[in-house]
Amino acid sequence: MNVVNQAAAVFFSPSHTSRKITQAFLRGTGLPAEEYDLTLPAARGNLISLPADALVVLCAPVYGGHTVRLFMNELTRVHGQGNPAVIISVYGNRHYDRALQDLYAGAVSCGLKPFAWGTFLGEHSFTSEILTGRPDADDLALAEQFGRQAAAGFSSAVTLKAEDIPGRDVDYAMIGMHGQRLGHLTPNRPFPSENCTHCGICAAVCPLGLINPHDSNDIREECMKCGACVKLCPEHAMRFPQEAFRIVQDDCISEFGSDVNHPQFFINSLPE
Ligand SMILES: Cc1cc2nc3c(=O)[nH]c(=O)nc-3n(C[C@H](O)[C@H](O)[C@H](O)COP(=O)(O)O)c2cc1C
Ligand code: SF4
Ligand code: SF4
Structure with missing residues (x-):
């Protein structure tokens, strides 16, 4: 034992x-x-x-x-x-x-x-x-x-x-379309809004290290949409403005929200 x-x-x-x-x-x-x-x-x-x-x-x-x-x-x-x-x-x-x-x-x-x-x-x-x-x-x-x-x-x-x-x-019937849309997100990265204070937190929390700590506009296009940079931004400045992302969010909310x-x-x- x-x-x-x-x-x-x-x-x-x-x-x-x-x-x-x-x-x-x-x-x-x-x-x-x-x-x-x-x-x-x-x-x-x-x-x-x-x-x-x-x-x-x-x-x-x-x-x-x-x-x-x-x-x-x-x-x-x-x-x-x-x-x-x-x-x-x-x-x-x-x-x-x-x-x-x-x-x-x-x-x-x-x-x-x-x-x-x-x-x-x-x-x-x-x-x-x-x-x-x-x-x-x-x-x-x-x-x-x-x-x-x-x-x-x-x-x-x-x-x-x-x-x-x-x-x-x-359940690919349910999530396949989401995967399709997010897999082809163009460009495949989030964007900071004008409220960004360049604090560098998003860069520090990205699990893939995609965000330049000195320039939050400089983000490599290999994002896995984990949400860390969006949710942990103190100014709510980071977001995915792409239409495809919004469609997936709306779908998720209506399907299992x-x-x-x-x-x-x-x-x-x-x-x-
Ligand atoms: C790319 C991706 C795919 C996801 N797929 C599922 C899923 O198949 N089923 C589900 O219920 N949640 C799914 N989620 C939601 C996460 O599992 C959930 O929000 C989890 O709480 C996030 O964990 P974390 O806060 O430790 O990062 C997905 C999230 C991401 C980023
Ligand atoms: S965490 Fe938010 S405020 Fe800070 S650099 Fe990133 S986007 Fe800008
Ligand atoms: S969503 Fe996740 S992987 Fe994509 S840039 Fe933000 S922290 Fe990095």
């Missing part, structure tokens, strides 16, 4: 919703915790050896029905030692489709033993009109409860099998 003296979280979170869920989970465990935030370019590309006595949590947002690819690529550099692990997908109210299953496969291939999963909700990266302000206090209380129960119950928990992880086919989903979590324990 594993001895657990600490927690370790490996996560990716451009607009900070996955980060908030991860940190609430860690608080819930009550364990001293190490955070490996792989959001920014400088934090990626390193080997991460997880301590043998850590309860590990992997958390990342859902992009196009999968776990964001950048995070999956980084997991190939994470080395576990048979640690008990928790996987968490954070999504913007449409669905998580295959994302949790991606995380499960990633966790197993880095030598972890997932025994619990969670799906939590975050304000949508494309617009603040979907799940505005989520995760809210209730979401964070649930994430803490999840952490508390996971830390209390891991010793009697059982490693999950692949078929235990919920998921469904990616209302509050219908709920956070869920599951810990795989031995039957009493």
